[in-house]
Amino acid sequence: MSPIKKYSILKTFEELGVAPNIIRAITEMGYVSPMPVQEEVIPYLLGDGNEVIALAQTGTGKTAAFGLPILQQIDISDLQPQAVILCPTRELCLQIADDLNDYSKYIDKLKVLPVYGGSSIESQIRTLKRGVHVIVATPGRLIDLINRKTVDLQKVKNVILDEADEMLNMGFSESLDEILSHVPKTRNMLLFSATMPAEIARITKKYMRNPHEIVIGRKNEGAEHVKHLYYMVNARDKYLVLKRLADYNPNIYGIIFCRTKKETQEIADLLIKDGYNADSLHGDLSQAQRDYVMQKFRLRNIQLLVATDVAARGLDVEDLTHIINYGLPDDIESYTHRSGRTGRAGKTGTSIAIINLKEKHKIREIEKNINKKFEQGVIPSGKQICERQLFSFIDKLEKVEVNDDEIKDFLPSIYRKLDWLDKEDIIKRLISHEFNLLIDYYQDAGDIEAPQEGGAGKRERWERDKRPAGKGTGTGRSSEKGYARLFINLGRMDGLAPQNVIGLLNDNVSGRKVDIGRIDLMKNFSFFEVREADKDRVIQGLDGIKAMGRRVAVEQAQESPSDDRKKKIEKKNYKEGPKEYRKDNYKDKYKGSYKSKDKKKGKDR
Numbered sequence: 060m061s062p063i064k065k066y067s068i069l070k071t072f073e074e075l076g077v078a079p080n081i082i083r084a085i086t087e088m089g090y091v092s093p094m095p096v097q098e099e100v101i102p103y104l105l106g107d108g109n110e111v112i113a114l115a116q117t118g119t120g121k122t123a124a125f126g127l128p129i130l131q132q133i134d135i136s137d138l139q140p141q142a143v144i145l146c147p148t149r150e151l152c153l154q155i156a157d158d159l160n161d162y163s164k165y166i167d168k169l170k171v172l173p174v175y176g177g178s179s180i181e182s183q184i185r186t187l188k189r190g191v192h193v194i195v196a197t198p199g200r201l202i203d204l205i206n207r208k209t210v211d212l213q214k215v216k217n218v219i220l221d222e223a224d225e226m227l228n229m230g231f232s233e234s235l236d237e238i239l240s241h242v243p244k245t246r247n248m249l250l251f252s253a254t255m256p257a258e259i260a261r262i263t264k265k266y267m268r269n270p271h272e273i274v275i276g277r278k279n280e281g282a283e284h285v286k287h288l289y290y291m292v293n294a295r296d297k298y299l300v301l302k303r304l305a306d307y308n309p310n311i312y313g314i315i316f317c318r319t320k321k322e323t324q325e326i327a328d329l330l331i332k333d334g335y336n337a338d339s340l341h342g343d344l345s346q347a348q349r350d351y352v353m354q355k356f357r358l359r360n361i362q363l364l365v366a367t368d369v370a371a372r373g374l375d376v377e378d379l380t381h382i383i384n385y386g387l388p389d390d391i392e393s394y395t396h397r398s399g400r401t402g403r404a405g406k407t408g409t410s411i412a413i414i415n416l417k418e419k420h421k422i423r424e425i426e427k428n429i430n431k432k433f434e435q436g437v438i439p440s441g442k443q444i445c446e447r448q449l450f451s452f453i454d455k456l457e458k459v460e461v462n463d464d465e466i467k468d469f470l471p472s473i474y475r476k477l478d479w480l481d482k483e484d485i486i487k488r489l490i491s492h493e494f495n496l497l498i499d500y501y502q503d504a505g506d507i508e509a510p511q512e513g514g515a516g517k518r519e520r521w522e523r524d525k526r527p528a529g530k531g532t533g534t535g536r537s538s539e540k541g542y543a544r545l546f547i548n549l550g551r552m553d554g555l556a557p558q559n560v561i562g563l564l565n566d567n568v569s570g571r572k573v574d575i576g577r578i579d580l581m582k583n584f585s586f587f588e589v590r591e592a593d594k595d596r597v598i599q600g601l602d603g604i605k606a607m608g609r610r611v612a613v614e615q616a617q618e619s620p621s622d623d624r625k626k627k628i629e630k631k632n633y634k635e636g637p638k639e640y641r642k643d644n645y646k647d648k649y650k651g652s653y654k655s656k657d658k659k660k661g662k663d664r
């Protein structure tokens with residue numbers, strides 16, 4: 060691959076050979092001069108028999124780079140597919156088709172059709188029958204159409220693989236074999252990819268003839284304007300650290316990447332429960348739900364989107380301030396993709412990895428790959444967070460637009476009402492009104508300690524783990540100071556998930572909203588933390604109710620068994636576990652007492 064090029068003299072689209080009717084359309088779209096990838100690719104593709112491999116990330120202008128020359132070469136009089144663009148997701152498929160339609164606004168009768176899975180194949184077939192010039196497709200759906208003999212690719216001159224690396228884990232190599240077997244051998248192939256893993260290199264060797272190679276930005280390099288930070292935390296503190304990082308960055312607009320759909324949903328639920336402006340995006344949601352969430356995120360109605368790598372692929376959002384890796388992905392390429400979503404269009408961005416000790420070596424591997432160093436972040440203290448939030452608020456207060464006309468009628472009576480307060484008092488009250496909850500939350504919270512490199516010894520861990528709940532020092536089982544650890548006789552076997560614990564509290568505990576700390580789900584029972592001050596209210600509200608087909612028992616945990624011990628308890632159906640957690644205890648406790656419990660239910664709820 061050739062090194063990054065310097066573009067000293069900007070050419071015009073006209074000089075690149077773009078036709079006037081296309082220039083007219085893109086000028087209306089605000090394209091004044093070509094972007095580097097366009098300057099390189101367009102004149103080359105307008106020539107004959109030219110193949111291109113371009114290493115270019117989303118946002119570099121690659122759609123127009125391949126789109127403009129391809130549209131220009133279409134023979135309108137022949138209503139047959141002449142170009143096929145393959146891309147990994149429905150969203151990208153629609154976006155490319157939209158862009159092509161915009162570019163071809165002044166090319167009369169040019170037909171572009173997006174075909175993708177997850178929507179009616181019949182209507183796609185009907186449109187195909189009427190005839191199209193360009194097909195933008197996800198590979199699986201195109202194969203489906205080929206197998207149904209509803210699409211003829213014998214007139215295809217150009218095959219474009221967009222975001223080729225993203226298509227790899229969709230069984231792309233086999234799909235490509237199949238698709239290309241229906242396309243004439245004389246076709247041109249253009250491959251666009253953000254990274255160049257070995258499998259992509261193999262595909263280019265197999266299918267392409269002496270391609271022209273272009274690199275926009277250096278190969279596999281993390282984006283120029285991205286700062287990479289990692290926070291080393293104990294596994295149990297991960298969520299608390301995430302919350303602190305979100306609180307420490309009041310204007311955050313970012314994606315939190317999780318490894319599984321389940322974790323994605325759980326983290327989003329916890330954030331929503333904790334009052335953050337968040338939502339989830341993963342493959343267990345329907346297409347309509349995913350579209351809705353993406354739209355809300357684009358419009359910034361959501362500040363934090365918790366997503367899996369796969370589901371976030373189709374989402375193209377500029378000016379994200381942060382990417383948070385809630386744990387590192389298995390492969391380094393995914394990190395490059397994730398972090399490349401921030402720091403775009405000349406803006407700066409931060410890519411954060413919340414990791415445990417075992418993941419430290421991965422940081423070193425990523426550093427080598429992106430050719431950039433990570434900084435180790437220090438988990439912000441409660442005081443630092445409050446300070447940041449306060450000043451962000453004050454900053455907004457200073458800049459707020461005051462609409463005198465709208466409020467002038469109310470002002471005299473407001474001034475009269477506040478007459479007895481001086482300026483300082485009003486400021487104090489304003490701040491207390493906005494921040495009492497936050498200050499309250501963080502004033503008891505100790506610092507979250509980073510794990511010691513070299514690790515705590517077995518004995519230390521045991522000592523730490525068996526410290527009584529509610530008296531935590533920040534390193535005890537109680538994750539934050541001032542929290543009590545409660546036992547509940549429902550576990551994963553009963554179908555209990557963190558959101559159910561939250562739901563149970565919301566539905567059954569009267570009074571002020573309960574602040575939940577850490578939740579530990581076990582097979583047959585679970586633990587969760589609530590503030591000391593809320594403990595009695597929670598026990599009173601939950602103990603004895605019926606939920607998930609069981610009579611619920613909740614009480615303060617006497618001690619926190621270490622993970623090893625918890626496993627042992629589970630294994631033996633906790634017959635040998637601490638007395639207070641034995642199933643039989645609860646059987647005894649509720650034997651013959653349903654009447655009084657039912658009465659309680661009737662009275663309170």
Ligand code: AMP
Binds near residue numbers: 089092094097123
């Ligand atoms: P892409 O990498 O194709 O997704 O393009 C990224 C963004 O840049 C899209 O919003 C395009 O509409 C825009 N864009 C592409 N080419 C140009 C250009 N020459 N001038 C201005 N904007 C462009």
